[in-house]
Amino acid sequence: MLLEKINGPDDIKKLEISQLQTLADETRSALINKLSKAGGHQGPNLGVVELTVAIHYVFDSPKDKIVFDVSHQCYPHKILTGRKKAYLDEAHFHDVTGFTNPNESEHDMFIVGHTSTTVSLALGLAKGRDLNGRSENVIALIGDGSLSGGEALEALDYAGEYDRNLIIIVNDNDQSIAENHGGLYKTLKKLRETNGNAEDNLFRAMGLDYRYLEAGHDTAKLVELFESVKNIDHPIVLHIHTTKGKGLPYAEKDRERWHAGGPFNIEDGSPLYPYQGEENVIFSCLKELLDTNKNAIVLNAATPMGLGFVQGVREEYVKRGQFIDVGIAEENAVAMTSGIAKNGGTAVFGTFAPFFQRTYDQMSHDVCLNDSPATFLIMSPGVFGSDSNTHLALCDIQMFAHIPNLIYLAPSSNEEFVQMFRYATTQKQHPVAIRVVNTLRTTGVDDNTDYSVLKSKIEQSGSKIALIAVSGLLTMALEVAEKVKEQTGNDITVINPRFVSGVDEELLVSLKKDHRFVITIEDGELMGGYGQNIAAFYGDSDMRVRCYGISKAFHTEFKAEELLDQHGISVEKLTKEIIAALRSE
Known part of the structure; x- marks a missing residue:
């Protein structure tokens, strides 16, 4: 087995070119071993095995700098740079993260988990090299729809006037997470169909040198291509056609489903742990809206499955003109949503909270400054969202609750979400965002609240101590x-804020009559969060306030309940504190 002897790129260089495909096959087998048992990003990594083998055969990492866009296509790179045990031995599966990480290896340049950043990062590395008078190669690997992101296009534009070594590898597998969207992908298709000779060429139009390789899984041809550009003295784009999910027939056929997922049976791709969850309440509300309002439209940015618009469902709404996937271009989607709402449409944009971070300026300027009555679904925020430091969304309240004109609603149940969504998509006064955490309970009781009046809800009445809990807490x-x-026999007051873009001053004033202690708990970062707004309100009074939330850090690889407990947020710790406060009277 060749892979047993590969502990780094230097070992790959000792092989004959004729042995590289065998190494690629063994690397793919190692990938499948881990993916089938532990899950992860399947399709992107399976599609770049040969490409990665060839890169490390030709270039001299870590002297030569390699940057992976999104880095959910870095698993083969990790296998070949001394971390193969994390893919071969189940006991070591958790030794590495799913993204590049300099703390793991000198062969990783950045911790990267967001899209469209590679060319910009690589340009920075190149300029740093230039300033220090060095001459190493800088390689940017971008693919899986990342070219549609604005940062990628901005970087390509600047690269067109850069005049030193920069090698941009466009891994073209004709797929994002879902299908690609945007005019530039029509251009890529023409280039594929003409073996790179189409007159319309985005990269040449940007002033970049360009070469095309159809055989993206031919190690010998990949090596030949890379050797021809090693130490090149100007920027060049290497456009390489690959197959997402390569090596697993069902992954090659159903590329959207096999972008990422959990453990599976290798024989047929069936999941080891079939999903047993409830119906997607988000999709139910969106479907009801689109089916009953011909002027309504849903926008998304390359994550349609998160809204429930999976392949086979969304096509009908696309045909009606009521569903748009703009590709990985959240900023464009937010601004479009504002424009639609301003011009009489009922517009909803939804995606996962970490990706909303790219939209701050558009939310503030294009939406809220103009007071456009659009609706935004901010999914999986807080500690119950992603547990990776590359996809953290612990600051959604800090980001959005403080923008003027924006109403930020925080449902604690599916029933509240349904009513908030109906309010948001029927009112015409202000933009409304809804914080959709992953732990919404189902009460079984319809919510008939009038959310045009922003009031907190007293879930349980008591005295002396009030516990205010945001969203799923x-x-x-x-x-x-x-x-x-x-x-103790004592009833404490439990309050559900229901909106986090302000405080219910009337309720907070009323608590002063028979309460002396207020505790707030939230599933996001404490600093600048909802609880500190409560503390500020009571600042000049005798009311004691204790705020609990998550510390300001890039937490990673955590279990939500454990992280909350570490920050004092657990049934046991809160109960103990409240009982001690009651007994200290």
Whole structure:
């Protein structure tokens, strides 16, 4: 087995070119071993195995700098740079993360988990090299729809006037997470169909040198191509056609489903742990809106499955003109949503909270400054979202709750979400964002609240101590109240804020009559969060306030319950604190 002898790029260079395909096959087998048992990004990594083998055969990492866009196509790179045990031995699966990480290896340049950043980062590395008078190669690998992101296009534009070594590898597998969208992908298709000779060439139009390789899984041809540009003295784009999911027939056929996922049976691709979840309440609301309002439209940025618009479902709405996927271009989607709402449409844009971070300026300027009555679904924020430092969304309240004109609603249940969504998509006064955490409970009781009046809800009435719990933490707060009642006989007040873009001043004033202690808990970062707004309100009064949230850090590879507990947010710790406060009277 060749892979047993590969502990770094130097070992790859000792092989004959004729042995590289064997190494690629063994690398792909190692990938499948881990992916089938532990899950991960499947399609992107399977599609770049030969390409990665050839890169390390020709270039001299870590002297030569390699940057991976999104880096969910870096698993073969990790296998070939001393981390193969994390893919071969189940006991070591968690030794590495799913993204490049300099803390793991000198062969990784950046911690990267967001899209469209590679060419910009590589340009920075190149300029740093120039300033220090060095001459190493700088290689940017971009693919999986990342070219549609604005940063990628901005970087290509600047690269067109750069005049030193920069090698941009466009891994063209004709796929993003879902299908690609945008005019530039029509251009890429023409280039593929003409073996790179089409007159319309985005890269040449940007002033870049360009070469095309159809045989993206031919190690010998890849080596030949890379050797021809090694130490080149100007920027060049290497446009390489690959197959996403290469090596697993079902992944090659159903590329959207096999972008990423959990453990599976290698024989047929069936999941080891079939999903047993409830119906997607987000999709149900969106479907009802589109089916009952011909002027309504849903926008998305390359994550349609997150809204429930999976392949086979969304096509009908696309045909009606009621569903748009703009590709990985959230900024464009947000501004479009504002324009649609301003011109009489009912517009909803939704994607995952980490990707909303790219839209701050558009949310502030294009939407809120203009007070466009659009609706935004901010999915999977807080500690119950992603547990990777590349996809953290612990600051959504800090980002959005403080923008003027924006109403930021925080449902604690599916029923509240449904009613908030209906309010947001029927009102015409202000933009509304809804914080959709992954732990929404189902109460079984319809919510008929009029959310045009922003009021918090007292879920349980008591005295002396009030516990205010944001979003999905309400369930914990109610359990704490129950424990306190069992152990002391006292009822405490439990409050569901329901909106986090302000405070319910009338309610907070009323608490002063028979409460002396307010505790806030939230599933995001404490600094600048909702709880500190409550503390500020009570700042000149006798009310004691204790705020609990997550510390300001790039937390990673955590379990939500454990991270919350580390920050004092657990049934046991809150119950103990409240009982101690009651007994200290």
